Ligand SMILES: [Ca+2]
């Protein structure tokens with residue numbers, strides 16, 4: 001049986017791939033290849049989610065309340081568990097206002113929601129610099145401006 005994706009998910013997937021293109025352009029080819037797949041896929045998912053929702057908002061889409069979590073682009077990765085694949089919500093969760101822990105303890109405990117623009121530049125910094133996974137997590141722990149205990153709890157899902 002064939003599976004059909006709504007257009008919104010195709011747009012999300014396309015923006016995800018453009019996110020990979022941006023990673024490639026920002027780094028060197030070797031740098032791109034040596035970055036952990038978890039960082040690459042999580043960052044590209046963040047691009048698909050963030051740019052996709054901005055795009056649909058510009059067309060008149062009204063984002064539902066976060067408690068009614070929307071995944072219009074299929075890029076928010078809120079079903080990810082640490083035993084899963086590389087498509088994690090590591091960067092989405094720094095900004096979204098939805099704690100998927102409400103669905104069960106297998107999901108990251110995301111009590112973080114940073115709304116100022118600085119977190120976007122922190123995310124871009126991770127994309128711009130070749131950081132191993134632990135380096136990226138340490139960088140986020142030090143630089144994302146939010147409750148540090150909540151941040152530590154959240155990032156522990158990736159350590
Ligand atoms: Ca979340």
Ligand SMILES: [Zn+2]
Nearest residue numbers: 016020041044
């Ligand atoms: Zn990808």
